[in-house]
Amino acid sequence: MDWNVIAQYLPLYKKAAWLTLRLGLAGIVIAIVVGLVCALVQYYKVPVLRRIVGAYIELSRNTPLLVQLFFIYYGLPKIAIKTSAEICGIAGLAFLGGSYMAEAFRSGLESIEPIQTESAMSLGMDHAQTMRYIILPQAMSISVPAFVANVIFLLKETSVFSAISLMDLMFTAKDLIGLYYKTTECLFLLVVFYLLILLPVSLLGSWLERRLRYAGFGA
Template sequence: MDWDWDFVRQILPTLIQGVKITILATLLGSVLAAIVGLGIALARRSPNKALSRTVGWVAEFIRGTPLLVQLYFIFYVLPDIGILLPPLVAGVIGLGLHYGTYTAEVYRAGIDNVPRGQWEAAKACNLSTRQTWSHIIIPQAIPPMIPALANYFIAMFKETPLLSAITVLELMNQAKSVANTYYRYLEPITLVGAFFLAISLISVVLLRWLERRYGKIER
C-alpha cells in the first residue's frame, strides 16, 4: 500500500480538530495533576497518622493500576452512583488523578530537599507555620521540581490517546474514525505517530533547557 498525499490533505483538518482536544486535555490534566499532587504530598506529611496512611495507600493503589481501567471506572461506574460526567471531563479527572500520584512524589522530594537549617532558621525568626511555608520553604522547593514535573506532563501528553477508549474525540480517536471510514490505516496512524514524535522531540529540547535553568533534582 502506497503513501497517498491527497488523502493526507483530505484528512488533515479532521486530525487538527483532534490535536486541539489532545492539547486541551493535556493542559487541564496537568493543572489538575499539579493540584492533586500537592494535596497528596501535604496529606502524607500530616501529623494525623490515619490521614497520611490512608492517602498513602490510595496513592499507591492508583499508581499500581492501569490508567485505562481507571478511565473506564470513572466513565462507566460513577454514573451508577449518580455522577454522570462528559467524556472529556472524565478523561481529565482520570489523567489528573493518575499523574497526581506521580507528581506527589516530586513534591515530596522537593520539600525534603530543603535543608533542615531553613526550617530551624524560620523557627528562630519566629515565623508562623503559614509564613514558613509561603516565604521560606515553597520558594526554595519549587524551582528544582520544575524539570521533574515537566517530565510527567510530557508523559501524560503521550498517554492522552487512551482517552479515545472513553469516546473523547482527541487525535487518536479522530484518526481511528477516519481510518475506519476510508479503510486506510497507513496515513492516519503514521501521522498520529509523527505528531507525537515531533512534540516529544521538541519537549526534550525544552526539558534540557529547564534542567539547565532550574537545576536537576535526583530522581
Template sequence: MAAINQFDIDLFIRILPDLAFGASVTLKLTLISIFFGLIIGTIAGLGRVSKNPLPFAISTAYVEVIRGTPLLVQILIVYFGLPAIGINLQPEPAGIIALSICSGAYIAEIVRAGIESIPIGQMEAARSLGMTYLQAMRYVIFPQAFRNILPALGNEFIALLKDSSLLSVISIVELTRVGRQIVNTTFNAWTPFLGVALFYLMMTIPLSRLVAYSQKKLGTYQVK
C-alpha cells in the first residue's frame, strides 16, 4: 500500500509513451469537437440575435438546456440513452457528439456577445449600401466580431480540452483513461496521475499563453 503514495521515476519513464498516446487521442477528440462546436455555435449564435422568433426560441432553448446540465450527464445520455431509440454509437463518435453539442452552446453565447459588441450603425451602413442581412453579417459584422471573440474561443478550446477527461467514463482511451489503466495495473496512483497532469499542462499552458498574447495584441475583452 505504501507504493501507492510513492513517486517511481522508473515507472514514470516507462509510461511516457502510453501517456503520450492518450494525450494524442485527447487532442484529436478536442480538435474534432471544437470544429463541429464552431459550426453549431455559429448557427445558434446567429439564432440568438435573430429578429425571427422561431430561430431565436430554438437557439435560446438549446443554449439554456445545454448550459444548464452537466457535461457528464450529456455524455451518458448520448452514449447510453440514444440506443433506447435505436441509435447505437461507438464510444468515440458518441463522445465527439456530446462534446460538440456542449461546446456549441457556449460558443453560441460567445458569438452572440461578439455580434452585439459591434455598433448597430455598422449593420445600418451595410444595409444602406444595398447588402442583404446575410451579406452584411458575412462581410461587415462577422469579421469585426471574430476579432473580438478570438480570445474567448481560445479559452473555450482550453476548457473543452480539460473537459474531454470525462469521456473516460464511456471507455474512450484518452489521457485520463490511460492514467487510470496504469494505476489499475501498477497499484501506484501518484506516478501515473502526476504524469497525466503534466501532459495536460503541456497542452494547456501554451494555449493559455497564446490566448493571453492574442488578448494583448488585439486589445479585446474576454467574453464570460
C-alpha cells in the first residue's frame, strides 16, 4: 500500500464523491415524489392510472439500471430527445427508484386499518385531512426500514453511472487503475469513499427507526 499514491489521488476521489452524492440525492428526491404519487394512485385504486402505474413498476423493477441509462442516453436522441450525462443519470435513478419507493409507501399505506379512516371521517375530517393527519404519518413511519434500504440501494446503484462517462467514484477508480495500475490503492479509496457516503445514511436510518418505534409508530 503506497500512501503517497493515496494522498495524490485523494482530490480526484473527493471530486468524484461529490458528483456521486449530488446526482444520487437528486435522483432519490425525485424518486420519493414519484413513489409517493404512485403509491397514492394504487392506494385509492384510481381507474386507468392504477394500471399505468402497475406497468411502470413492473417495467422499472425488472430491468437493470444500466439498460435504462443506455436507453435514455443513447436511445432517446434517436427521437430528438437529447440529455446531458448528468440529467440522464438523475432520470435513470429516479425512474428505477420511483418504483421501489412506490412499493415501500404502498405497503405502509395498506398496513393502516380501514377503521382509522372511518373514525376520522366520522369526526368530520375530509379525505385530504384524513390522509395528511392520520394515514400518512403512520404509513411513513412504518415504511422507514424499506425507505432507508431503498436509499442505500439507489446510492450504490450510482456505480453504473460510469457506463455513460460520468466521472463518478467507479469511473475514477477504473480510470486510474487503467492508467497507473495502482489497483490496491484505487480500490482502497473506492471502498473508503463509498463507506463515507453510505454508512451515515445507514446509521441515520437506524436511529430514525428507533425514534419512531419508541414514539409509538410502526410497532
